[in-house]
Amino acid sequence: METVIELMSPQPICVTFDTPLHACAVKMRRHHLRHLPMTNGDGRVIGVVRDLDVFRRGVLAGSSGELWMPFHDADIDLEAGDVAEQPRVVVRPEDDLAGTLRAKLSTSQDYAVVVDEDGHPMGMLTEHDALRMAQALDGPAAPWLSEDPEGISADEQVADAWERMIVQGRRHLLILDKGRLAGVISLRDLSVGMGAFGREAPVGQIWRGERVHTLRPGQTCGEAAAVMVAERVGCLPLTDEAGFPTAILTRTDLIRALVEHLDRNDGVL
Structure with missing residues (x-):
């Protein structure tokens, strides 16, 4: 155990x-x-x-x-x-x-x-600790996805994005360009950005076009967890072929998968 x-x-x-x-x-x-x-x-x-x-x-x-x-x-x-x-x-x-x-x-x-x-x-x-153990999971990630991910425009003010995260209890928002996935911004990004640029700055001024890490179709929970650990990200969006986000896999989703695995295997990984 x-x-x-x-x-x-x-x-x-x-x-x-x-x-x-x-x-x-x-x-x-x-x-x-x-x-x-x-x-x-x-x-x-x-x-x-x-x-x-x-x-x-x-x-x-x-x-x-x-x-x-x-x-x-x-x-x-x-x-x-x-x-x-x-x-x-x-x-x-x-x-x-x-x-x-x-x-x-x-x-x-x-x-x-x-x-x-x-x-x-x-x-x-x-x-973060549980995510390290989730890297050993070999089951598919698809059943654990959360649908309808929340998105914002890069033109939206930082203060508005911040308030939305706080009220909804989110730690990440997708940045959308005409509905397509352009990036991901975290609560920590916003807190740093408000100090540097002010509350009325556009989200796009804080997000600097960093590479977006996404979930690939067919990836396992363990593979997704490994990406999150290596890249220090808390979520992996899933997009369709046109780049529109359809779902998202979060740390919490992977912990649910880990608990389900431990329950099925008498508490042993």
């Missing part, structure tokens, strides 16, 4: 209740993190700060990329404790991996916190 410790990212970087939001943003940017466990005076986990909750309130800008620019004056003095959420999946290192991933999928949270017997943080189990 696969266990949590085999997949978790150990020694998480943590914050406390009174850590300034600016410091949270810098930690996330420097270490490429989406989640920061929040601990109390005894070192026990009491919450988690997500990148969504940080960067919906401001962006990092300046030549160093570490100048905090809040969107509203009321958010200038915010601290980690003001934005942290309660983790719904808290597990031990020896817990069953399939059960942990299944529990995570049943929530709106994309992580599980791993603690010791006293509640001290030992690691984080995220979708």
